Amino acid sequence: MSKKLRYVVIFLVLAIIAAGFAWWYTFRETDRSVASYKTDVTIDAASLLQAFESNEDSANIVFREKIILVTGTVGSITQDTTGYSVYLKENDAISGIICRFDRPAFNPELATVGSSISIKGLCNGYLMDVVLDKCSIPDMP
């Protein structure tokens, strides 16, 4: 009898774990920044842009859906209702890397126009610029 009861308890526990996992899997929220993700590619802004400008298709294969740590010069910072866009662009360039931050992931004190910065983000491809989403500014050693 007690053996049967033990099976029932084990079954119930497993069922609860499975249900919990299914619940989590279905309703989990989107991560708002990639701060806790592992970096796939470390690159400077000019090389990243160059890769997309010379061959978008092959650059997509290498960089899209990857977590990129990119270093470049801050060209401009714009703010909207839910976050910030930091535009990495060299003075004379027409394009650059556009990095979107959700508000809690951005600290305006860490970025000044004209200075160098490293930004971690999810590369989603290229429009007029290379697009990084869910960005964060990693702590520098």
Added chain:
Amino acid sequence: MIILVMLSVFQIAGAQKVVTKSGHIWFYSHTPLEEIEAHNRQVVSIIDETTGEISFMLLVKSFEFKRALMQVHFNENYMESDKYPKSTFKGKITNLDKIDFKKDGIYPAEVSGDLTVHNVTKPFAYKGTIEIKGGVVSAKAKFTTTPREFNITIPAVVENKIAKEIQVTVEATYASN
């Protein structure tokens, strides 16, 4: 002096096009079972004030949903964004004569052109507004569309969770180029 003249000519020439790289497009699907909303704030748009040409370009993967699984389904099952990463609109403002880009105001704008979603291009016309405030141009539009128009099949299991008509809102604030 020559440099000054050249500079001002350049500025006039440059003022004809306005650009944004952080336009905001979001869509909304409402059914009694499920509310779905997704935002894309990395939309590129260009308006040529002299010809009335207007274009929008976005990466489908930049649409952000509240729930991660919805975003996965949207990209993998419906939009197939690995195969078709971009959506675009290329068109013209057809009532350009009624819009004065030099004068503050809110102008109704009629736009028609081609909308490409999921690799399907459809002729598309809508009414929006163009606002000029202190020389800054912004555009707004709201329209509805259906997944079916763009060959997006919604499986029967989730049919009741995804609205037949999807409301799309466009908001963009431009800077002169």
